[in-house]
Amino acid sequence: MEKIKYTVKIKRYNPEEDRSYWQDFEVEVEDSLTVLELLMHIKDKMDSTLTFRAFCRSAICGSCAMVINNRAGLACKIQAKDKIKRGVIKIEPLKTLKPVRDLVVDQEPAFDKLKKIKPYLEADPKIVPDNTKVESLVLPEEFARYDKQTDCILCMACYGQCNAIEGNPEYSGPFQLTKVFRFVMDTRDGMDIQERIKLAEDNGIWDCVQCQMCFAACPKGIASCEDILELRRVAKDTGEDNVATRRAKFWFETVFATGQIDKFNLPAVALNDEKGEEIRNNLAKEFTQRGISQEHFVPQPFENIKDFQKFIKKVEKEL
Amino acid sequence: MKKIGIYPGCCFQGADEHNYDIIVAFLDNMGLGNVLLDRAACCGGGVIDETNKKIVYGLNARNIALAEKEGVDLYTPCNTCYMIIAKTKLALDSDPELKDAVNKILADEGLEYKGEAKIYHTLNLIRDFVGLDEYKKRIKRQISGVKIAPYYGCHVLAPNEVAVDDPEDPTILREILEPLGVEIIEGYQNETTCCGYHAGFTSPGQKERLAIKPLEGAKEAGADIVATPCPLCHKAMDGYEEPILQVTQLINVACGMTPEETHIHINKTEVKLSL
Amino acid sequence: MKIDVLIVGAGGAGLYAALSAVKENKDLNIAVLSKVYPTRSHTGAAQGGINGALANVDPTDNEELHTFDTIKGSDYLADQEAVKYMCYEAPKIIREMEHMGVPFSRLNNGKIAQRPFGGASKDRTCYSADKMGHVMLHTLFEQCIKEGVTFLNEWFMLNLVHNGKRLVGVTAINIATGEVELIKTKAVILATGGHSRIYWGYTSNALGCTGDGTAAILRAGLPVKDMEFLQFHPTGLRKSAILVTEAARGEGGHLLNNKGERFMAKYAPDKMELGPRDLVSRSIMTEIRENRGFRDEEGREYVQLDLTHLGAEKIKKRLPQIRELAIDFEGIDPIKEPIPIKPTAHYAMGGIDTNVKCETPMEGIYAAGESQCVSVHGANRLGGNSLLDIVVFGNVAGKEAVRYAEGTDFAKGGEGKKEEEVKFIKELMNKESKETLGDMRNELGEIMFKHFGVFKNEDEMQEGYNKLKNLIERAHKNLGVEDKSKVFNLDLQSTLEFFNLLEIADVLAYASLQRKESRGTFFRDDYEKRDDENFLYHSVITRNSDGSFNYKKGEVQLGLYEPAERKY
Numbered sequence A: 001m002e003k004i005k006y007t008v009k010i011k012r013y014n015p016e017e018d019r020s021y022w023q024d025f026e027v028e029v030e031d032s033l034t035v036l037e038l039l040m041h042i043k044d045k046m047d048s049t050l051t052f053r054a055f056c057r058s059a060i061c062g063s064c065a066m067v068i069n070n071r072a073g074l075a076c077k078i079q080a081k082d083k084i085k086r087g088v089i090k091i092e093p094l095k096t097l098k099p100v101r102d103l104v105v106d107q108e109p110a111f112d113k114l115k116k117i118k119p120y121l122e123a124d125p126k127i128v129p130d131n132t133k134v135e136s137l138v139l140p141e142e143f144a145r146y147d148k149q150t151d152c153i154l155c156m157a158c159y160g161q162c163n164a165i166e167g168n169p170e171y172s173g174p175f176q177l178t179k180v181f182r183f184v185m186d187t188r189d190g191m192d193i194q195e196r197i198k199l200a201e202d203n204g205i206w207d208c209v210q211c212q213m214c215f216a217a218c219p220k221g222i223a224s225c226e227d228i229l230e231l232r233r234v235a236k237d238t239g240e241d242n243v244a245t246r247r248a249k250f251w252f253e254t255v256f257a258t259g260q261i262d263k264f265n266l267p268a269v270a271l272n273d274e275k276g277e278e279i280r281n282n283l284a285k286e287f288t289q290r291g292i293s294q295e296h297f298v299p300q301p302f303e304n305i306k307d308f309q310k311f312i313k314k315v316e317k318e319l
Numbered sequence B: 001m002k003k004i005g006i007y008p009g010c011c012f013q014g015a016d017e018h019n020y021d022i023i024v025a026f027l028d029n030m031g032l033g034n035v036l037l038d039r040a041a042c043c044g045g046g047v048i049d050e051t052n053k054k055i056v057y058g059l060n061a062r063n064i065a066l067a068e069k070e071g072v073d074l075y076t077p078c079n080t081c082y083m084i085i086a087k088t089k090l091a092l093d094s095d096p097e098l099k100d101a102v103n104k105i106l107a108d109e110g111l112e113y114k115g116e117a118k119i120y121h122t123l124n125l126i127r128d129f130v131g132l133d134e135y136k137k138r139i140k141r142q143i144s145g146v147k148i149a150p151y152y153g154c155h156v157l158a159p160n161e162v163a164v165d166d167p168e169d170p171t172i173l174r175e176i177l178e179p180l181g182v183e184i185i186e187g188y189q190n191e192t193t194c195c196g197y198h199a200g201f202t203s204p205g206q207k208e209r210l211a212i213k214p215l216e217g218a219k220e221a222g223a224d225i226v227a228t229p230c231p232l233c234h235k236a237m238d239g240y241e242e243p244i245l246q247v248t249q250l251i252n253v254a255c256g257m258t259p260e261e262t263h264i265h266i267n268k269t270e271v272k273l274s275l
Numbered sequence C: 001m002k003i004d005v006l007i008v009g010a011g012g013a014g015l016y017a018a019l020s021a022v023k024e025n026k027d028l029n030i031a032v033l034s035k036v037y038p039t040r041s042h043t044g045a046a047q048g049g050i051n052g053a054l055a056n057v058d059p060t061d062n063e064e065l066h067t068f069d070t071i072k073g074s075d076y077l078a079d080q081e082a083v084k085y086m087c088y089e090a091p092k093i094i095r096e097m098e099h100m101g102v103p104f105s106r107l108n109n110g111k112i113a114q115r116p117f118g119g120a121s122k123d124r125t126c127y128s129a130d131k132m133g134h135v136m137l138h139t140l141f142e143q144c145i146k147e148g149v150t151f152l153n154e155w156f157m158l159n160l161v162h163n164g165k166r167l168v169g170v171t172a173i174n175i176a177t178g179e180v181e182l183i184k185t186k187a188v189i190l191a192t193g194g195h196s197r198i199y200w201g202y203t204s205n206a207l208g209c210t211g212d213g214t215a216a217i218l219r220a221g222l223p224v225k226d227m228e229f230l231q232f233h234p235t236g237l238r239k240s241a242i243l244v245t246e247a248a249r250g251e252g253g254h255l256l257n258n259k260g261e262r263f264m265a266k267y268a269p270d271k272m273e274l275g276p277r278d279l280v281s282r283s284i285m286t287e288i289r290e291n292r293g294f295r296d297e298e299g300r301e302y303v304q305l306d307l308t309h310l311g312a313e314k315i316k317k318r319l320p321q322i323r324e325l326a327i328d329f330e331g332i333d334p335i336k337e338p339i340p341i342k343p344t345a346h347y348a349m350g351g352i353d354t355n356v357k358c359e360t361p362m363e364g365i366y367a368a369g370e371s372q373c374v375s376v377h378g379a380n381r382l383g384g385n386s387l388l389d390i391v392v393f394g395n396v397a398g399k400e401a402v403r404y405a406e407g408t409d410f411a412k413g414g415e416g417k418k419e420e421e422v423k424f425i426k427e428l429m430n431k432e433s434k435e436t437l438g439d440m441r442n443e444l445g446e447i448m449f450k451h452f453g454v455f456k457n458e459d460e461m462q463e464g465y466n467k468l469k470n471l472i473e474r475a476h477k478n479l480g481v482e483d484k485s486k487v488f489n490l491d492l493q494s495t496l497e498f499f500n501l502l503e504i505a506d507v508l509a510y511a512s513l514q515r516k517e518s519r520g521t522f523f524r525d526d527y528e529k530r531d532d533e534n535f536l537y538h539s540v541i542t543r544n545s546d547g548s549f550n551y552k553k554g555e556v557q558l559g560l561y562e563p564a565e566r567k568y
């Protein structure tokens, strides 16, 4: 059995003194440990006060999310030796939640946000039978639309990495919005789609900055960022008219017409108000000052644009 | 001369037209020839998805196929274009059915996605296509006496599958900036916070709150300038107290160009480089 | 704090009990107390599926066959009427959960998909890929949110308080603050899960499957039942003992020895890999004992579970989690290579003694789930029957507890017990540790696996019991809590859990020594045959105030099927 030596740098939090500090542990351990086993080793052999949550140790209960080398993930799923960088592994509590003690954070606020989006099926009486003699029928391809999303273990790794929360603490969070998506897609759900979408909107779909960090953090490979785009699409398709849906429509239209998004007119169209007009006027002024010719204000269709348009039509229909 | 295909995204357009000059000059300074992929289309910008996600695959399979037709790899300086195109490539390469389906449609335009072209962003272009040694040789002068805070932005480090460097401990930006003779400031507050660009329309307040965070962190840590490879981060974060530049602009200066020649004077927040 | 009906445990059993209690009477004050956040509960780790004769795949299946398979699987130790009740409830309760939103895998006609499972005569196991427990637990939790169920999350139950006639309340620590509270309650449902962690290091169970409720029952002077029956699952991962679901064999996986033979042909020529768990575990251990297993560099012995012939698509679709676990914890992709496996301590058939109404002999105290022993699993549980058991009896317990609480008031007293707890914990915290918890836990696991493992015999068990007694004595003398903080003191909690494990290991070892036969999962080299004449009974054990055990023979309710030899 091979043993290796390295430093484990842990950001601890002492609640009695309300103080965060880094502590180094020098370990010499087998090279086959998970980060969780490494922490258990430290707790068992070096410092029994080191505090962290863990339960299943098999990446299914969602207890052990923490930040390992600046990235949130599950301690029990990650091999320690892959994380040694220049002799050091750095471990911290999830960043967008308050520490309770050492690596344990207060998850209640994130759970409260989950509760707010009504994270449950409201059975649709048209699909879900009112007796237990039969089940509702769901075709495999219908289930496939939200199958992945039901893998979520509420570990909050995504939440701990979410930039939208950095900018707006009220933002609901990636896994919460994935949950909305999951129910929007479930054919058995009877809650009015507008209500589901309103829940998504009130809880932040327009605040997401599409940074992809939720996807990068998720131990289950769930891309909340993409679910959020899908929710935006559903919002648009169910008649929502706002700056974002106007932007989305205009974006597609101009890309279809020229191959590129028309950024000159976009603010005016999307904002659809005086401010938008003002931005356009200012842009025009700036362009003129910089000697940009009028025809360069907006993208021009490239050669054989018709072929491109046929292509897009076909992609929409056939892919 | 080695050639690379320039992918024209929306960051070369309208008010951002000068970005095109910047990268053409940069490629020139690196001793690379280029082909402009002029029939390439918008990568979708994370917005086309709101119409139909499949279009993203179609658009970018086509963009890559255009590069392949020219026999070149594809290069974009934009973090987002890079991420979206690279993600598409990954999807196509790991899903033969999807690839076949796209290719059937691409055939109408006489195109084929083969999966041969690599996708480059400025950072991995310098490291893997130019080579760091060659890169260093091409630097003509030192920009000394300035403290620079590297800022990667998100989409070159996430998702992990397309990250241009170890997302947990990236060093590539430092390795690129160091040879310019600048002093590097790392580990500042909010170094990895998103610039907020993509919330610019959907939630302007959100964009404002985010954009300023890394800038303030860098300033507090004593940096004179923040340097990002990404034209969108640049656009989102320019105009606050702490100035921000694109890495390619600094490289161009170190390769002998004047700040004006590489459009540093267009910055909203003024930048002074003592040369 | 006062709560009409308190449910301790937020796994499948606890959450189902909560839902049924709330639906039964919304006006009562009903709460769920759990040491971990509900969705962390071990039910979430269940992979393979839940049994019910829906007959979606095989139209010839029915409740009666399910009943028979379960009784046969139990080696005739199960109470037959109870089994019948569970199996006839199964299709209804599974559909009920489907209506709540459980995302089951589906057949092409849209009905719930079912797969073959060990010991079942038909394709009866409903599933959601290989994460059945996970989606069930989360759906039940979602419905609890919908119904506005109150949760006391990250509270650790210490003990039951009763006055000899009926329940008074429970004592518990709020982990976040370290405060001990007496929670007065009219009725309590113990849904605290299993105790396979007594095989520390050799178990598929979560770190917290420490039988806290069962140990509390013993301390309260109440009976536990059939404790000698603890199931070894045939396929645990070699290094971590993490489970590889039976569904891997249900989907067609092969077990191979070092000669590349499908050795199950020798032991269960008909059912092959889909023989019942007890039989397959013994077969694997026999192969290993007779040098037909593999041995790795670290000396770990194992056999192989080969899925490669199933093909990438089937593995990715039906067993995605298994693939992930094998990659993460063994570094092996089952699409390309066989998985190294060995038996792992998995499921406690024994537990808190209750009747079919989930009542213990003490008024106001109920139990449900893995912590409970009705018994419906007898000497060996069939795969897919536990997820069923926990919801069927969770449902019963919820209703019964509400009915009881409706007709009664809070009992008086109990404050003294709280003081006792505070004093006990204080002493523990002030004590200097002479040994470490980590070492002692490992020692416990070693003793149990070696002496009370897949194969047992008198000498081995006697030796093991002596070692165990010694460990228990040392633990009480030498073990203190080094962490002195009040906030989130998991060192204290783990120590208390360890004392519970010792309590349970003790009674399990004792019960094992009394049973001089082999039945189901309980197998002795020195008594290889089942002995219905002398041992067709439930062992019912209470602890006397002097620490000794009181052992009684409980009647097994037959009536439907006469005990017969089990063949597969």
Ligand SMILES: Cc1cc2nc3c(=O)[nH]c(=O)nc-3n(C[C@H](O)[C@H](O)[C@H](O)COP(=O)(O)OP(=O)(O)OC[C@H]3O[C@@H](n4cnc5c(N)ncnc54)[C@H](O)[C@@H]3O)c2cc1C
Pocket: C008, C009, C010, C011, C012, C013, C014, C033, C034, C035, C036, C038, C041, C042, C043, C044, C045, C046, C047, C048, C049, C050, C051, C132, C133, C155, C156, C157, C158, C191, C192, C193, C194, C204, C205, C206, C209, C211, C212, C213, C243, C245, C346, C347, C368, C369, C370, C371, C383, C384, C385, C386, C387, C388, C390
């Ligand atoms: C890896 C694995 C796979 C399995 N697969 C299957 C399968 O495919 N099919 C099947 O039918 N069965 C399966 N089983 C068995 C089945 O999952 C369990 O028996 C069942 O889930 C137990 O449910 P439960 O509600 O009784 O207990 P648990 O889910 O274990 O819940 C116990 C609850 O009690 C709480 N608790 C415990 N002690 C205390 C305390 N002192 N204070 C406060 N709260 C406390 C815990 O917090 C938890 O909420 C599997 C088991 C394992 C280990």
Ligand code: SF4
Pocket: A158, A161, A162, A163, A164, A165, A173, A174, A207, A208, A209, A210, A211, A212, A213, A214, A215, A224, A225, A228
């Ligand atoms: S993509 Fe959106 S939801 Fe995901 S981490 Fe970034 S801001 Fe948060």
Ligand code: SF4
Pocket: A151, A152, A153, A154, A155, A156, A157, A158, A159, A174, A175, A178, A217, A218, A219, A220, A221, A222, A224
């Ligand atoms: S989406 Fe992924 S990272 Fe986020 S809570 Fe769910 S499982 Fe965890």
Ligand code: FES
Pocket: A053, A054, A055, A056, A057, A058, A059, A060, A061, A062, A063, A064, A065, A074, A075, A076, A077
């Ligand atoms: S311990 Fe359960 S997810 Fe890590």
